[in-house]
Each structure stands twice: as C-alpha cells, then as structure tokens.
Amino acid sequence: MDPEAAPPPPSSPPLESNPEDRVEAPAEAGKEAERSAEPASVEEMNNSEDAGDKKRSEDGGEGEGCRPCSCKKSRCLKLYCICFSTGTYCSELCGCQQCFNKLTYKEEVLSARKELQLRNKFSPSSKALRSSEVGQEVGDETKKSPGSALVKRGCTCKKSSCLKKYCDCYQSGIGCTIYCKCEDCKNVFGRKEDEEDYPIAYRSPYSKESLFLQDHPDDIGGHIIAQPLSQLQPPPWCLKRPVENGIMDVPTSYADYRYPRDKQLQPKHEKVYSISKCIEVMNAMTELSKNEKSLAPDVFLEPSNREIFLSLSADIRMMWLRRKLQNL
C-alpha cells in the first residue's frame, strides 16, 4: 500500500485497520458545519487545511495548546503524533499530512484513543509534557498527574546522554530519576546516578522512598523541576516559602524532606542566585534601557531579590524588575 496516495480515513478501529479500506464521509459529518464545505477526499482536506502556506502561530484552532505536529504517515492517530499523544486535536498550526486527528474525525480519534487505552498506552506520554497544555481532552487519568507519567516512564536515552531534546526529561527541563533507564546520563537538570552530586537546592523535595508517590500541585512527579540553563531558574518548589537571611526555607508540606536543613542552600544559594547571574540574565533583557540596567544591580544586592528575579518567568521578570527599580 502506499500511504502517500491519499489514504482513507481510518475505519474503526482506525489504528490497525487496513488503510486500504476506503471510508466514506466522516462519521461526524454533522460537525462539518464548522466548515464551509467538506473536502471530498483526504487529499483535498489536507490541501485545504494543511496547505504549506498555512501560518504557524503560537496558538489557536482546535488544537489550541497543542504543539504543532508535522506527521506524514501516522495520520496523526498514533502516538508518534505529538498532538494525538497529548490528547489534543491537530490544528491549522500543524504541518501534518493526511491528518485525521481533527474534530471532524472525532469518532476515529476516539477509537484510536480507545484502542491505545485498551493497551494501556494512552496515558500522557512524555510528549504530553512537552505540550503547554496537557490532557485537554483526554481522559481523567491524563489530567490527574501528567508529570508523574513521564517520571514513572522515565527516559531510555542511550546516545544523547540526556543532553539533547531527544531526551524527554531534558526537554521538559527536569532531571532524570531512578525511573529512567538512560545510559551515560549527563542530564544537567539532575542525574539519576549521582544524585548526591547535583545541588541539594535543585533536588526534589521528596524523599526517594516517597518519590513519585505523592501528589502535589506543583509536582511533576518528583522530578527535579528546572528551567533551561539559559534561564537560570531554580525549581519552583524552592520558592514555596520566602527566603530568610539567604536561607531558603523548606516548605512545610515537605516536612518529611529528609535532606538536613544545615546542608541546604546557604552556600548554594549564593551560588545559584548570585549577583553575576542576575546581571547576566538582566543583560539579556533587551527591553531594558541602559539606565535601568545600571540601576538594576542595586536591586540584586538583596538575596531575596536575586532569587525572585531569577525565578520569575521572563515576561514577569521584566515587570517585576521595573517595579523594583521604581521603588529604589
């Protein structure tokens, strides 16, 4: 068979069905009201919806929040498809071909999901975590703790040393864990082998025994939560309580966190939230004027300011810093 040659919409079940089975109009044809006219064929559909000149913007469409895919052969009905794997429909942002992961083909999509669920495959994969929104449309299971799904699955990198985006953990900005089966792991966000080596401040607050077994609002399953190095942000759980005298307090809810407090942070804090790092990040903020940049170091004299500054997301960071500058 030639999947390139206008393969039919998948009959039920779509995933393993014979692609040569020609399928008539999509079952959810009624929903086609959204469109002015239903394409007569897949090819037409793709021509109309997946045209090469389609715009890729940050959001929009049915698959809002879905990271655009560009599947060619999977018809976006397999886990290869990032949109499908995250439980979202493909959108006009996607560059996929022969896509059936659309509301138009809801039945096919649901059928594909169901089949995977039967095989216990349709839980949010690591890919789901790459998406800005997870579990928009998938089952409750997905919504519960998507992060833990990644954690419990872990990565199995062999050649990338968990230093490239091939690694799900790395791509998600989290460290590898005991659940990972990676080889030669050098994940900069934390490594499974030598947990003792990476900064305590960057470790999960969970004890190893209880790791992944607890739910927490910010939990992504006990993984070390971190941002890409370029952003130099500490894990969010470090920010649960304000910094006092340069020592980051441990959240009360993490009372069972076993790492002794005296080992925590005092020296690490200075290192992680150093003035130089703040300035480094600030220098990259092109929107800041020279005048603002000259004043900002005064804000960074305060350790708590440094921590807040480095912890904030880029857009908020700017607002926060400007407010601080005004208050100087």
Next chain:
DNA sequence: GAGTTTGAAACT
C-alpha cells in the same frame, strides 16, 4: 533544505 541521528512507538 536535505540528510542524519535519535529515541519512542509500533510491529513481529
């Protein structure tokens, strides 16, 4: 942009 590499998913 084309070709290669990589790891996950699918298949046998």
Next chain:
DNA sequence: CAGTTTCAAACTC
C-alpha cells in the same frame, strides 16, 4: 519479552 522496523523530531551540515 526481545529484536526489528517505522516514525517524527531534533540535529547537523
């Protein structure tokens, strides 16, 4: 369950 193939994304040139 292990090995192989397929797939799409990441990466390199």
